[in-house]
Amino acid sequence: MAALRRSLVRRGVEEFLDIAHQGADTITGRAWTAKELRKKSFDDLHKLWFVLYKEKNVILTEQARARTLSREMTAPERLHKVKLSMARLRHVVDDRRKVLQAARGEQALLESIAEKEQQ
Secondary structure, three states: OOOOOOOOOOHHHHHOOHHHHOOOOOOOOOOOHHHHHHHHOOHHHHHHHHHHHHHHHHHHHHHHHHHHOOOOOOHHHHHHHHHHHHHHHHHHHHHHHHHHHHHHHHHHHHHHHHHHHHH
């Protein structure tokens, strides 16, 4: 999780304003790949989901603010990268859920077979 951007603790509306990057040439990273996400623990994925969700809200707030002020938003491609990362994260979690359900189904089947053999 060291790759995640650390932000200042802010409360209220300031939490959704990207003040640090206003007027600056923003260098953005890339979207998370599914391969990278598969290596993460469930807790890390859970934390990353909320970081991405908050970043999405920051970007949408900045987009609305730029539209209101008739300005161009800085680094508009960030929204696409965040949405792509969120979709990939959701896909990885869904894959894990399907594997878990299949394993539980197999376990239930094995238990029922063992139960019948004992009778």
